[in-house]
Amino acid sequence: MKANQTIARWLDRRQDDLLGTHFHELLSFGGRIAFETHLAPMLRLQGFVEELALDLLSSDGAKIPVIANAAEKRDSEGHHIFTRLTLFKAVERRAYERDLLEARSKAEAAIGAEQETAILREQFIAVLGHDLRNPLAALAAGARLLHKRESLSERGKLIVNEMNASVSRAAALVTNLLDFARGRLGGGLPLNRVPDQALTPVLEQVVSEIRAVNPDRAILTDLSLTEPVDCDPSRIAQLASNLVSNAVTHGAPGLPIELEAATAGGRFILSVTNGGVPIAPEAREQLFQPFFRGAVRRSQQGLGLGLFIVHEIAKAHGGSMEVDSTAERTRFTFSMPLTRHEEKANPG
Amino acid sequence: MFSHGFGCDQHMWRDVAREFEADFRVILFDHVGAGRSDLGAYDSQKYSMLDGYADDVVEIGRELGLENAVFVGHSVSAMIGALASIKAPGMFSDLVMVGPSPRYIDDKDYVGGFSREQVEELLEFLADNHLGWSAAMAPAIMGNADRPELTERLASSFCATDPDIAREFARVTFFSDNRDDLPAVSARTLVLQCREDIIAPISVGEYVRDRVPDSSFILLGATGHCPNLSAPAEVTAAIRAFV
Numbered sequence: 001m002k003a004n005q006t007i008a009r010w011l012d013r014r015q016d017d018l019l020g021t022h023f024h025e026l027l028s029f030g031g032r033i034a035f036e037t038h039l040a041p042m043l044r045l046q047g048f049v050e051e052l053a054l055d056l057l058s059s060d061g062a063k064i065p066v067i068a069n070a071a072e073k074r075d076s077e078g079h080h081i082f083t084r085l086t087l088f089k090a091v092e093r094r095a096y097e098r099d100l101l102e103a104r105s106k107a108e109a110a111i112g113a114e115q116e117t118a119i120l121r122e123q124f125i126a127v128l129g130h131d132l133r134n135p136l137a138a139l140a141a142g143a144r145l146l147h148k149r150e151s152l153s154e155r156g157k158l159i160v161n162e163m164n165a166s167v168s169r170a171a172a173l174v175t176n177l178l179d180f181a182r183g184r185l186g187g188g189l190p191l192n193r194v195p196d197q198a199l200t201p202v203l204e205q206v207v208s209e210i211r212a213v214n215p216d217r218a219i220l221t222d223l224s225l226t227e228p229v230d231c232d233p234s235r236i237a238q239l240a241s242n243l244v245s246n247a248v249t250h251g252a253p254g255l256p257i258e259l260e261a262a263t264a265g266g267r268f269i270l271s272v273t274n275g276g277v278p279i280a281p282e283a284r285e286q287l288f289q290p291f292f293r294g295a296v297r298r299s300q301q302g303l304g305l306g307l308f309i310v311h312e313i314a315k316a317h318g319g320s321m322e323v324d325s326t327a328e329r330t331r332f333t334f335s336m337p338l339t340r341h342e343e344k345a346n347p348g
Numbered sequence: 349m350f351s352h353g354f355g356c357d358q359h360m361w362r363d364v365a366r367e368f369e370a371d372f373r374v375i376l377f378d379h380v381g382a383g384r385s386d387l388g389a390y391d392s393q394k395y396s397m398l399d400g401y402a403d404d405v406v407e408i409g410r411e412l413g414l415e416n417a418v419f420v421g422h423s424v425s426a427m428i429g430a431l432a433s434i435k436a437p438g439m440f441s442d443l444v445m446v447g448p449s450p451r452y453i454d455d456k457d458y459v460g461g462f463s464r465e466q467v468e469e470l471l472e473f474l475a476d477n478h479l480g481w482s483a484a485m486a487p488a489i490m491g492n493a494d495r496p497e498l499t500e501r502l503a504s505s506f507c508a509t510d511p512d513i514a515r516e517f518a519r520v521t522f523f524s525d526n527r528d529d530l531p532a533v534s535a536r537t538l539v540l541q542c543r544e545d546i547i548a549p550i551s552v553g554e555y556v557r558d559r560v561p562d563s564s565f566i567l568l569g570a571t572g573h574c575p576n577l578s579a580p581a582e583v584t585a586a587i588r589a590f591v
Contacts, residue, residue: 024546029466030473036547036573037355037423038507038514044577045359045506055473098476 007087012059023085028055028063039070043083047072053094056087065094126181129174136174140167165213172245175238176305179312180290189309189316191235193340196228199236199268203261206240214248218256227263230339231317236270239313242306243272243332251330252276263338268319271333278325287323310334349375349414349440351405353423353447354521355514356507356574357383360422363580364587372418377408379425381513390513398424398524402431409439416441418591419535422576423447423547424521430560431526433535443537444587447548447573448556451525458527461549467522474515530559537563538590540583544571564590 008015031054048071055063067090073081247257251274261270288311291304314321319336350361358376378385394400419440421429426448433440452462537560541553557565570579
């Protein structure tokens with residue numbers, strides 16, 4: 001090997017000493033193995049190698065990071081004449097590359113930890129939601145028994161009614177939480193579709209339950225369902241219940257809430273309308289995001305999952321949600337195809 | 349069947365394999381992570397031991413219906429071939445081991461040639477040179493008007509190695525210990541040993557010869573770790589004489 005003065009200076013060796021040594025003897029151990037197994041074969045096969053990252057060892061054992069370009073010179077018969085190596089000192093570049101790698105592996109570790117925490121958190125929500133169901137059911141049964149079997153004072157009846165309202169609100173929150181967790185953990189809400197579901201009784205039941213706990217609110221219905229709907233009835237009930245409850249919470253107390261449902265043009269359309277302050281345009285885009293809560297300052301506000309679940313139910317049925325909010329009224333409209341077949345024909 | 353070792357791909361055998369094409373059915377392949385292999389087939393669990401690579405060799409052999417074939421393995425592939433020959437009796441009647449090592453790290457009286465620290469340093473080097481190896485994956489196509497065959501070969505790229513897989517392959521290779529498998533090798537075996545090979549020293553080649561029951565040993569004139577590239581004629585002649 002013949003090396004120039006610059007390399008001799010980097011290595012802190014005399015140029016004459018380097019004559020008679022092999023290039024690989026100047027390399028760190030790791031570099032030597034990589035050179036033998038990867039770089040030398042490549043050089044032999046393609047005649048050159050560019051931008052090799054290698055470490056030279058100086059006479060005192062210090063590593064000198066270099067970038068090397070190598071090219072072989074062969075005669076017309078293919079016999080090797082010499083190999084020229086051009087080395088560039090690359091201390092800064094290699095330090096930079098190392099920093100990049102370190103930053104990447106740190107970022108990867110952080111993302112991994114973050115994902116683990118997120119999964120744990122969602123599992124925790126699922127378990128918590130599930131475990132809260134039983135005591136809630138017991139409370140509801142107790143309140144029902146008190147209401148039916150015991151002779152209560154007027155005041156007692158009022159209190160039991162309030163308790164009932166609170167228990168059903170809590171139960172609805174838990175259901176939403178569970179669905180949220182299930183949707184996040186398992187990818188989408190599961191549906192139990194019934195191909196020819198009559199929805200009128202389902203929706204009437206929803207409204208009567210909400211009326212029972214909100215006796216002072218006017219809830220009007222206009223149901224003209226002339227065709228069966230291929231849907232999961234309990235999910236449609238949940239969607240309607242979330243929308244009407246939402247209207248009860250956010251609508252102006254003095255104005256009626258309207259639930260309209262119809263089958264027309266191959267679609268099932270359900271809308272819930274209430275009066276009151278309109279939803280700000282910038283808030284509309286986020287309405288269906290989980291944990292979104294508007295600017296309304298009311299103590300009975302929920303977790304912000306109701307509309308998210310409504311949207312998920314709509315999506316699972318191949319349907320869509322729309323919101324229209326003016327000074328006169330705020331209306332949420334759900335629309336889905338009557339059958340799954342049309343769902344394919346008219347996606348969206 | 350020619351099998352390449354750590355750091356390169358099937359091109360390693362270019363100058364040897366073609367000498368056998370006239371009178372043998374020649375099989376060349378890339379281990380997963382090298383050359384044009386399907387990187388998506390890589391599975392850290394499966395390839396955490398040389399057995400994973402040996403299973404691939406057996407799979408190829410079964411697919412092609414090999415019986416009493418000759419397996420030629422370079423470097424770590426020598427042990428991969430030994431394992432494959434044990435796993436699938438009858439598939440390989442002859443093994444040619446070029447620069448084999450059943451264990452790279454010294455262990456008591458056994459001299460593998462590497463210390464544990466050196467292997468760690470190698471792994472660190474590979475981790476450190478991640479970008480360098482990535483660049484090597486896609487060599488630029490340079491104008492070589494005077495050597496058109498070079499330009500053509502460039503398009504296919506040599507010794508392409510996925511840097512992440514290479515690191516794991518290096519760990520599996522240099523921490524492997526297959527000394528106990530050697531006596532179980534029943535295939536007729538030829539050990540081809542180079543001089544001045546820092547990866548597989550002469551004493552290691554002799555160790556393999558002493559442990560494999562039906563084996564012979566040739567010390568080549570070639571130096572370095574890759575005689576299949578640096579001295580293809582000598583390697584070809586030795587294999588010819590053996591088979």
